[in-house]
Amino acid sequence: MNTIPHRSIPSQILFAHILLLSAAVAPHYQHLSLWLVGFYFVLALVRLVIADRVDKLPGRVLLLLLSMCGLAFVALFQSNPISKETAIGLLLVVLGLKLMELRYRRDIYITVLISFFIIITQFLYNQSMLLASFMLLVTLGLIVVLVEVNYIQPPKRFVLPLRKTLILIGQALPIMIVLFILFPRLSGPLWNLGLDNRNAITGFSDTISPGSVSHLSQSKAVAFRVDFNDPIPPPEKRYWRGLVLWDTDGYSWTTGNAIYSQSETYKAHGKPVHYEVTLEPNQQKWLFSLDLPGGSIPNTLVLPDFQIKTKEPINRRFQYQQLSYIDYSSSNLSDAKHQQGLNLPDNITPRMRQLVDEWLASSASNHEVVNAALRHFNQEEFIYTLSPPLLGNNPADAFLFETRRGFCEHFATSFTLLMRIAGIPARVVAGYQGGEINPHGGYLIVRQSDAHAWSEVWLENRGWVRIDPTAAVAPERIERSIDLDDWAEGAPIRFQNLDPGLLKNLIRQLGFGVDFINARWHRWVLGYTNKRQSEMLSMFGLDFLKGKKLGIAMVALAALVVLIITIGILRSNRISTDPILKIYLKFCTKLAKQKLPRFSNEGPNDYAQRVIKQRPDLADPVTKITRLYIGLRYGQVCSAEARVFFNRLVARFSP
Amino acid sequence: MDLTLDLSRFIRRAYPDKEGSTELTKRRIYILPTRYGFLFGALLGAMLLGSINSANNLGFMLTFLLAGLGTVSIIHTWHNLLGLHLQPGQVNPVFAGQEAHFSIHVENQRNAPRPGIVLEAEGKLMSGLDLDSQESGVLSLRLPTSERGIFKPGRFTVSTCYPLGLLRAWSYIELDLSCLVYPEPGSITQSLNPPSYTPSATGDRGVGTDDFAGLRQFRQGDSPRHIDWKAAARGQGLKTKLFGGDRADQHWLDWDAIPGFDTEERLRRLCRAVLTASEAQQEYGLRLPGTLINPARGTSHRHQCLAALALFELGPPE
Numbered sequence: 023m024n025t026i027p028h029r030s031i032p033s034q035i036l037f038a039h040i041l042l043l044s045a046a047v048a049p050h051y052q053h054l055s056l057w058l059v060g061f062y063f064v065l066a067l068v069r070l071v072i073a074d075r076v077d078k079l080p081g082r083v084l085l086l087l088l089s090m091c092g093l094a095f096v097a098l099f100q101s102n103p104i105s106k107e108t109a110i111g112l113l114l115v116v117l118g119l120k121l122m123e124l125r126y127r128r129d130i131y132i133t134v135l136i137s138f139f140i141i142i143t144q145f146l147y148n149q150s151m152l153l154a155s156f157m158l159l160v161t162l163g164l165i166v167v168l169v170e171v172n173y174i175q176p177p178k179r180f181v182l183p184l185r186k187t188l189i190l191i192g193q194a195l196p197i198m199i200v201l202f203i204l205f206p207r208l209s210g211p212l213w214n215l216g217l218d219n220r221n222a223i224t225g226f227s228d229t230i231s232p233g234s235v236s237h238l239s240q241s242k243a244v245a246f247r248v249d250f251n252d253p254i255p256p257p258e259k260r261y262w263r264g265l266v267l268w269d270t271d272g273y274s275w276t277t278g279n280a281i282y283s284q285s286e287t288y289k290a291h292g293k294p295v296h297y298e299v300t301l302e303p304n305q306q307k308w309l310f311s312l313d314l315p316g317g318s319i320p321n322t323l324v325l326p327d328f329q330i331k332t333k334e335p336i337n338r339r340f341q342y343q344q345l346s347y348i349d350y351s352s353s354n355l356s357d358a359k360h361q362q363g364l365n366l367p368d369n370i371t372p373r374m375r376q377l378v379d380e381w382l383a384s385s386a387s388n389h390e391v392v393n394a395a396l397r398h399f400n401q402e403e404f405i406y407t408l409s410p411p412l413l414g415n416n417p418a419d420a421f422l423f424e425t426r427r428g429f430c431e432h433f434a435t436s437f438t439l440l441m442r443i444a445g446i447p448a449r450v451v452a453g454y455q456g457g458e459i460n461p462h463g464g465y466l467i468v469r470q471s472d473a474h475a476w477s478e479v480w481l482e483n484r485g486w487v488r489i490d491p492t493a494a495v496a497p498e499r500i501e502r503s504i505d506l507d508d509w510a511e512g513a514p515i516r517f518q519n520l521d522p523g524l525l526k527n528l529i530r531q532l533g534f535g536v537d538f539i540n541a542r543w544h545r546w547v548l549g550y551t552n553k554r555q556s557e558m559l560s561m562f563g564l565d566f567l568k569g570k571k572l573g574i575a576m577v578a579l580a581a582l583v584v585l586i587i588t589i590g591i592l593r594s595n596r597i598s599t600d601p602i603l604k605i606y607l608k609f610c611t612k613l614a615k616q617k618l619p620r621f622s623n624e625g626p627n628d629y630a631q632r633v634i635k636q637r638p639d640l641a642d643p644v645t646k647i648t649r650l651y652i653g654l655r656y657g658q659v660c661s662a663e664a665r666v667f668f669n670r671l672v673a674r675f676s677p
Numbered sequence: 678m679d680l681t682l683d684l685s686r687f688i689r690r691a692y693p694d695k696e697g698s699t700e701l702t703k704r705r706i707y708i709l710p711t712r713y714g715f716l717f718g719a720l721l722g723a724m725l726l727g728s729i730n731s732a733n734n735l736g737f738m739l740t741f742l743l744a745g746l747g748t749v750s751i752i753h754t755w756h757n758l759l760g761l762h763l764q765p766g767q768v769n770p771v772f773a774g775q776e777a778h779f780s781i782h783v784e785n786q787r788n789a790p791r792p793g794i795v796l797e798a799e800g801k802l803m804s805g806l807d808l809d810s811q812e813s814g815v816l817s818l819r820l821p822t823s824e825r826g827i828f829k830p831g832r833f834t835v836s837t838c839y840p841l842g843l844l845r846a847w848s849y850i851e852l853d854l855s856c857l858v859y860p861e862p863g864s865i866t867q868s869l870n871p872p873s874y875t876p877s878a879t880g881d882r883g884v885g886t887d888d889f890a891g892l893r894q895f896r897q898g899d900s901p902r903h904i905d906w907k908a909a910a911r912g913q914g915l916k917t918k919l920f921g922g923d924r925a926d927q928h929w930l931d932w933d934a935i936p937g938f939d940t941e942e943r944l945r946r947l948c949r950a951v952l953t954a955s956e957a958q959q960e961y962g963l964r965l966p967g968t969l970i971n972p973a974r975g976t977s978h979r980h981q982c983l984a985a986l987a988l989f990e991l992g993p994p995e
Binding site: 131132135138139141142145146149154157161165168169171172173174175177178182186187190191193194195196197198201202205207208338547548549550551580584587588591592594 | 794
């Protein structure tokens with residue numbers, strides 16, 4: 023009895039409704055078994071075809087069969103039974119089955135509620151602004167359908183339910199904002215369902231082998247963004263340190279078993295650079311910071327070689343503040359480390375040793391050996407390319423003497439090996455280099471295409487020194503980013519032109535604008551964590567609001583908002599006085615000033631008679647006005663001219 | 678002693694004012710979630726838990742947006758009824774056993790539409806309508822009758838679930854509604870139809886039925902059967918044909934003419950006789966213990982007779 027039963031759904035509404043439900047479901051095709059998504063869409067299509075011929079809807083037996091079929095799909099095609107995908111799959115099946123029971127208007131409610139839940143599950147996979155706006159539109163559409171369903175007759179104009187929906191959402195928004203800002207955030211999950219499966223998101227793995235960085239480099243995906251509190255360092259100083267790789271088997275390099283007997287130290291020159299990094303999830307356990315990091319980040323561990331490790335893999339956007347000293351000189355190296363920096367794999371070839379021997383013979387110091395090596399890379403026919411040819415089991419040898427085409431990891435790893443052969447402790451460092459400055463936000467965007475690898479060599483008196491052999495081959499790489507837009511398979515790398523064409527520049531500017539909005543979105547919407555919440559509260563001097571108090575404050579503020587909205591609604595459309603009555607009341611006021619007020623129990627006719635009795639001179643206008651008023655207000659006269667005339671009569675009336 | 682607590686005493690109802698109309702004021706409107714509202718609440722709880730657990734800010738946003746919508750819709754649903762004016766409309770008498778049809782005028786004085794206004798009685802949906810801004814409409818209330826006399830429908834409910842159907846606001850209405858219920862027409866009784874002729878020297882002045890006696894201007898209440906449609910079609914205006922004869926066809930429908938039945942059965946039979954006589958365009962009078970209605974014709978006379986039968990021994994109509 024709560025709702026109006028047994029009223030059929032107009033076919034347009036049905037069509038729009040199913041379209042909206044399908045829009046809420048659609049993005050799941052990327053995350054669920056296609057059988058399950060297909061199950062829903064087939065049923066939705068069937069329901070669209072049936073349209074208003076509800077007698078054609080499946081009967082009980084068929085419905086039971088369909089339900090079993092859906093359950094079987096969930097059981098068969100969802101590989102992991104205890105995963106969120108299984109739960110979402112069940113939701114999809116239920117929604118599809120409910121469409122088969124969609125007969126009357128009241129049946130719409132349940133489908134709308136299920137689809138709200140499906141919408142929220144979309145955000146488990148994708149929190150982009152695009153998806154969020156799309157889902158907001160779908161939600162809006164579903165609300166319009168709900169409003170429409172609550173009409174008795176289909177509304178005369180479609181805009182009416184839409185307008186009502188916009189009003190409702192407009193009033194719900196401030197409540198949403200209050201709740202969103204003040205709802206106490208927890209730092210961790212309530213419980214761990216173990217449902218999270220790791221999505222393949224690009225990022226450095228803990229091993230570097232030929233081709234791994236160049237593969238990463240082909241993605242324009244954002245690795246992290248950096249907001250600098252100090253002036254942004256020049257491109258050649260922007261080395262983002264991530265992994266330090268010590269051990270190699272001759273093919274790939276790993277961070278190795280840590281022999282962390284003693285922490286490395288360094289002497290800083292100049293002032294530190296302060297910045298905040300927003301790292302995209304990469305399912306890895308390390309953070310990136312400018313060479314060399316000087317600060318500590320909560321819940322992380324700084325290793326002696328300045329790698330920063332987190333306890334858990336980064337599976338959601340992560341923000342941290344860091345400070346770095348760009349100019350430094352490191353000082354100590356333990357014997358164990360010294361030895362680790364010289365370890366060689368088994369597959370060092372004689373021609374590699376011969377090459378190093380040549381350098382050693384012509385050099386007086388380790389420093390000169392390094393320069394000789396860099397000269398070698400620079401003067402021989404080495405080509406810097408994103409798609410180097412495949413190398414065999416001994417990539418360093420093949421690269422150095424045969425193919426001579428490689429990406430930064432080829433240069434860095436082979437250079438490091440050569441240094442070790444020469445008896446100079448060396449290691450490979452992987453991370454990012456450079457980054458684009460977004461002119462709109464003044465922050466730095468570091469993309470996967472900025473992934474880079476370089477070497478560090480230990481020189482007596484100078485400590486660890488960064489040597490970037492790539493710079494010897496392609497110095498532009500360090501100054502500018504790789505231009506992926508014009509890159510063709512196998513071609514030498516082109517770098518972003520400093521003076522690109524007008525159109526390209528426009529596109530780049532547009533890209534910067536979009537990235538700026540995205541960055542704000544990440545920072546203020548998705549990145550609004552308990553930390554940012556407490557920062558925000560302390561900004562307003564509300565630090566004392568914590569836990570329970572914050573909850574109470576939230577409820578109180580939300581209640582205040584609701585109260586304001588209520589008052590607004592009550593004021594908005596008070597009973598409006600009839601315009602004719604308003605004019606007549608003006609006439610009464612004029613007479614009242616002549617000490618002839620109208621009594622509350624007096625009808626217009628009686629009043630007129632009394633006035634005329636006391637003021638016979640007013641007989642003519644008073645009679646006319648009263649007659650017109652009665653005519654206009656109670657029916658017989660209703661032309662627009664009569665209204666205007668009435669208004670004029672009263673306006674001119676001066677007793 | 679009746680120990681059961683009559684909870685209905687505590688219900689606030691909307692009573693009519695002096696002019697019979699009533700306004701749904703703040704204190705008279707109740708509001709509670711519908712079952713979809715409760716389901717919606719449960720859904721929000723689940724969504725909130727999920728959002729907390731996955732620290733998903735978009736999840737929080739959607740949850741809070743829906744929570745805001747739910748909250749705002751409380752006000753809107755309540756406001757959809759607030760200030761609605763109700764006024765009883767005209768009620769036509771019915772025969773016992775037929776449905777009494779009450780029309781209730783609903784007036785929206787507000788400068789905004791009020792869709793989804795619904796009238797319920799005895800737990801059943803009666804009618805509903807969407808009111809545009811400053812529009813009036815009619816809600817109808819149809820209730821079955823069983824006994825002759827004055828039928829009062831008692832309390833009914835005006836409610837709305839607009840805009841989202843998550844909440845239902847309602848108000849108990851007790852308007853001064855009454856419907857006159859004529860006795861159920863019984864079987865035809867021969868003894869009530871012996872035509873008694875009263876000779877008249879002047880004839881019946883054109884109110885008989887036998888011979889055509891001329892035309893006169895149409896008056897309100899003339900039977901459509903006697904209108905000279907041909908003349909009307911010629912554009913001569915509405916004229917009523919007069920019939921006359923030297924004998925008036927006059928009946929007395931007499932309570933005492935049908936002894937041997939109980940009161941109700943007698944009334945039913947008299948009711949049938951009234952209908953038969955009026956259908957035959959006869960002139961008839963009604964004689965009941967304590968009531969005498971002189972012979973006449975026409976709808977108002979018919980109503981007078983039927984009302985007398987309906988209210989026989991029940992006291993005067995209020």
